[in-house]
Amino acid sequence: MKNSVHDIRKDFPILSTQVNGKNLVYFDNGASSQKPQAVIDSISNYYSTMHANIHRGVHTLSQRATQAYEDARVAVQRYFNAAHSEEIIITRGTTEAINLVAHSFVTKGDEVLISGMEHHSNIVPWQLAEVNLKVVNLKDNGELDMDDFKSKLSANTKLVAITHVSNTLGTINPVEEIIALAHQLGVKVLLDGAQAVPHMKVDVQKLDCDFYAFSAHKMYGPTGIGALYGKKELLNAMPPYQGGGDMIKQVTFEKTTYNDLPHKFEAGTPAISEGIAFGAAINYLNSIDWIWAADHERGLLTYATEEIKQIEGLKIIGEAGHKAGVISFVIEGVHHYDLGTLLDQMGIAIRTGHHCTEPLMQRFGITGTARASFAFYNTKEEVKIFIDALKKCIKMLR
Amino acid sequence: MNTIIENEKEIIEDFALFSDWEDKYEYIISLGRELPLISDQYKTEDYLVRGCQSRVWLHAEKKGDNIVFTADSDAIITKGIIAMLIKVLSDQPAAEVSKNELTFVDTVGLKEHLSPNRSNGLVSMIQKMKLYAQAFSAK
Numbered sequence: 001m002k003n004s005v006h007d008i009r010k011d012f013p014i015l016s017t018q019v020n021g022k023n024l025v026y027f028d029n030g031a032s033s034q035k036p037q038a039v040i041d042s043i044s045n046y047y048s049t050m051h052a053n054i055h056r057g058v059h060t061l062s063q064r065a066t067q068a069y070e071d072a073r074v075a076v077q078r079y080f081n082a083a084h085s086e087e088i089i090i091t092r093g094t095t096e097a098i099n100l101v102a103h104s105f106v107t108k109g110d111e112v113l114i115s116g117m118e119h120h121s122n123i124v125p126w127q128l129a130e131v132n133l134k135v136v137n138l139k140d141n142g143e144l145d146m147d148d149f150k151s152k153l154s155a156n157t158k159l160v161a162i163t164h165v166s167n168t169l170g171t172i173n174p175v176e177e178i179i180a181l182a183h184q185l186g187v188k189v190l191l192d193g194a195q196a197v198p199h200m201k202v203d204v205q206k207l208d209c210d211f212y213a214f215s216a217h218k219m220y221g222p223t224g225i226g227a228l229y230g231k232k233e234l235l236n237a238m239p240p241y242q243g244g245g246d247m248i249k250q251v252t253f254e255k256t257t258y259n260d261l262p263h264k265f266e267a268g269t270p271a272i273s274e275g276i277a278f279g280a281a282i283n284y285l286n287s288i289d290w291i292w293a294a295d296h297e298r299g300l301l302t303y304a305t306e307e308i309k310q311i312e313g314l315k316i317i318g319e320a321g322h323k324a325g326v327i328s329f330v331i332e333g334v335h336h337y338d339l340g341t342l343l344d345q346m347g348i349a350i351r352t353g354h355h356c357t358e359p360l361m362q363r364f365g366i367t368g369t370a371r372a373s374f375a376f377y378n379t380k381e382e383v384k385i386f387i388d389a390l391k392k393c394i395k396m397l398r
Numbered sequence: 399m400n401t402i403i404e405n406e407k408e409i410i411e412d413f414a415l416f417s418d419w420e421d422k423y424e425y426i427i428s429l430g431r432e433l434p435l436i437s438d439q440y441k442t443e444d445y446l447v448r449g450c451q452s453r454v455w456l457h458a459e460k461k462g463d464n465i466v467f468t469a470d471s472d473a474i475i476t477k478g479i480i481a482m483l484i485k486v487l488s489d490q491p492a493a494e495v496s497k498n499e500l501t502f503v504d505t506v507g508l509k510e511h512l513s514p515n516r517s518n519g520l521v522s523m524i525q526k527m528k529l530y531a532q533a534f535s536a537k
Contacts, residue, residue, distance in 0.1 A: 020419065335473035337452040338427075341511075342475075345419040353451045367472070368451065396424060397474060 003292035008377050011036040011284070015377060022347025025382045030167050030326055030373030031351050032217045033198050035281070039221055042280035046273045053269055055246055069272055072279025073262070079282045080212070081203040082229050086261040089228040089235070090275055094194040095121040097213035097228035098161070100265060101190055102129040104238040105211075110158035115144055115173075116363050117166040120356045122192045126161065136162075138363060142169035142318035146177070153181060160189045164196035164212075168355040168371065169318025170301075170326030172196070179208055188234065194218055194226075198375060199297060199324045201290045204229050216274065220375075221281030225274040228265075235261050242267040293376040297325040300374045300383055307387045311394065317369050325374035328355075334397045336370045342393040348386055402494055405486040406502040413506040422507070426478030433481040436470040447523045452476045454519035458530035465492040465534050467527060471519065479503075479511055479520060487527060495531035500524065 002008055009015050012034045017024050026034060046068065052061035054069050070085075077085040091097045102125035106112060112126050115136040126133050134157075137148040144162075153160065160182045165172050175191055182189045190211035193202060197219040204212050211234070215226035230238075240247055240258055244267035249257040258264045304327055308314060313332035331339070340352035351371040354361045361367060372386060400408070416422040436445070440457040447454040452473035459466050467488040471477040486502065487495050503512055512520055 335452060337473040338475045340451075342423060345423065367453075396420070396427060 001289035001292075002287050003289035005296060005377060005379055008288075009379075011038070012377055013037060013040070019347040019349070020345050025348040025385055027372040027374065027378065027382070027386060028349045028351050029198060029375040029378075030195060030218075030355075030371060032223065033220050033375050034377070035222070036220060036284045038284050039277045039280045042277040043222065043273045046276050051272070054272055055263070065272060065276075068276045068279070069270070072275050072277075072282070075279040075282040076227055079201070079285065080229055081205050083205060084232055087229055087232050087235065089230065089262045089265045090270055091213075091226050091228055091265075092224055092271070093215035093217070093226035094192060094213045095125075095215075097211075097226060098122055098190070098192065099125045099128075100228055100241045101159075101161075101211055101213075101230075102126055102131075103241050104265075105188075105234070106131050106158055111154075111156050113149075113152055113157050113160045113162075115149075115162050117142070117144070117169055117171065117357065117360050118161075118163055119167055119192065119194070120358070121194075122161055122163060123359065131158070135359075138360075141320055142166065142171045143320045144171070144173055146174065149178065150181065153185065153187065155185045155187070157182070157185070157187045160187055161192070162189070163192040163194075164202075165193075165199065165324045165326075166318065166357075166360075167195045167326070168328050168357045168360055168369065169320065170323040170328070170373075171318060171320035172322040172324055174322075175207060175209070183208070195324065195326075200294065201285075210234055216278040216281060219281060220284060221278045222271075222274040225271050225278050232261065235265070238265075240264050240267070244268045246270075288376065296376055297374055297378075300378055300380065301325045301327070303380055304372065304374075304383045304387070307383070308390070311391065317364055317366070325378075326371065327373075328369040328371045330366055330369050331394060334394055336368045338397050339370050339390075339393050342396060343386075343389055346389045346392075348389055350386075399489075402486055402490050402498050409482055409485065409502055410505050423475070426482075426508075427474050428478070429481040430471075430474040430476075430478035433470070433477050433484070434468065436468045440468070441470060447519045447526055452519055454480065454523045456523055456526055458527070458534070460492070460534050461489065463491050463493075463535075464489050465495055465531050467530075469523065475511075476520060479508060480523070483520075483524065483527070492531045492535035496528050496535055 014034050050061055050064040052065050054066040073088050074085050077088050106129055108130040110131045112131045113134045116138045134152050137145040139145050164175055179189045188210040191209045193212050193214040197214045210231050212229040217223040247259050247264050247267040249259050315330050317328040336352035353368045436455050441455045445455045445457055447456055452471055454471045456469045467484050469480045
């Protein structure tokens with residue numbers, strides 16, 4: 001098992017590149033993580049040795065590609081401990097996974113309970129579905145107000161759709177408690193796992209969530225691919241999301257019958273190379289010692305938080321007791337855009353802006369934050385470089 | 399009165415003196431601080447050019463055949479770049495403003511600030527400046 005940051009960094013070629021003449025410090029992992037060589041090789045290998053369309057061809061290449069693509073699905077299933085491989089619906093990512101549920105699980109007027117810290121991808125699909133949206137309030141430290149959750153949850157709720165980890169605040173929500181409370185009333189739960197999967201290993205059966213949405217590119221895999229986990233009985237009862245090839249059993253002009261799971265929800269030729277490389281990313285993550293990784297990231301977060309708090313006029317947005325490796329902050333007299341621009345000149349990549357969580361910005365009365373988000377390949381030395389650079393920027397900008 | 403081309407040349411000459419990014423950005427920041435603020439009556443929703451990251455307010459008025467711009471932003475680097483755009487384009491013939499390609503931005507190595515990805519309101523601001531110029535020169 002990999003448990004040395006020094007060795008792990010060697011697996012990610014981009015980490016040794018230079019940006020603006022400086023060694024890259026990549027702290028924008030919340031937006032997208034970097035890729036290990038195994039993932040990069042997988043894409044190249046696919047196009048060099050087995051490219052063909054999948055699920056149809058009788059020829060060798062098509063069978064080879066289909067096998068590799070379906071192997072990847074099984075790798076994802078096992079990694080997330082789903083009971084069946086057909087419970088893994090391959091999508092373009094978290095956004096499409098949530099849109100699928102918004103289209104096929106709820107209907108106009110249904111009551112859906114979300115929280116005040118959701119990404120736009122877990123707000124807008126519900127608005128498009130014209131559901132009755134209820135929003136759980138947040139506490140000032142960025143934790144969910146569980147009393148408010150309990151008061152808004154009822155047997156009339158069709159679905160609770162809440163983020164596992166907040167992309168802006170880093171808050172890890174008490175999802176076990178949320179699921180237990182919802183299930184007591186027979187309410188189903190969807191978790192937006194986009195920001196949880198880079199930081200922890202998720203077991204969907206242990207969580208007992210009904211749906212879990214996630215993206216490959218945030219878990220060291222390729223962009224444009226992700227998955228929706230859903231319990232089989234729920235997925236079977238849901239109508240298809242999009243129509244086209246692959247999702248049908250038989251088509252006539254009078255009546256079309258649909259394919260079985262998971263293909264019912266996978267219309268059209270998918271992102272085959274990305275799907276296969278998603279499998280390679282999962283295989284890579286299987287080699288990571290997650291107890292070490294969690295400890296390492298916690299160390300980075302603690303160190304960065306302690307150091308950053310020393311900076312005068314700086315305020316951390318999101319100080320939940322239980323947090324993933326994300327620090328969002330605002331600095332008096334310094335605009336986040338200026339900060340991001342100057343840090344980039346020093347080879348440091350962070351995220352600035354509203355992080356696609358505008359209602360959350362409104363809740364805290366700000367227009368945006370600067371956000372540093374860590375991955376298991378980041379180091380304490382990088383945090384030190386970042387803090388020093390931050391001080392320099394503030395000096396220039398104030 | 400300098401022409402647009404002469405104004406561009408001056409900025410390019412200023413930037414040629416800077417040996418590193420720090421000098422360059424310190425200069426842009428100082429330009430931002432010097433920029434005369436837009437009058438408060440124009441710092442409203444009507445004059446806001448929305449960027450995802452920083453916000454820009456722009457006002458244009460006609461002065462003879464010329465067009466005069468005033469602007470502001472909540473981010474100082476954005477403001478510094480606005481100051482340069484104003485230095486080049488403000489109080490110039492509207493017909494000339496609508497034609498100008500702003501090539502100096504690329505020459506001084508600030509092209510990335512005008513990429514749509516930056517979401518800083520500058521791209522939309524330039525579009526608006528040109529639209530005002532077109533409208534004024536058509537009158």
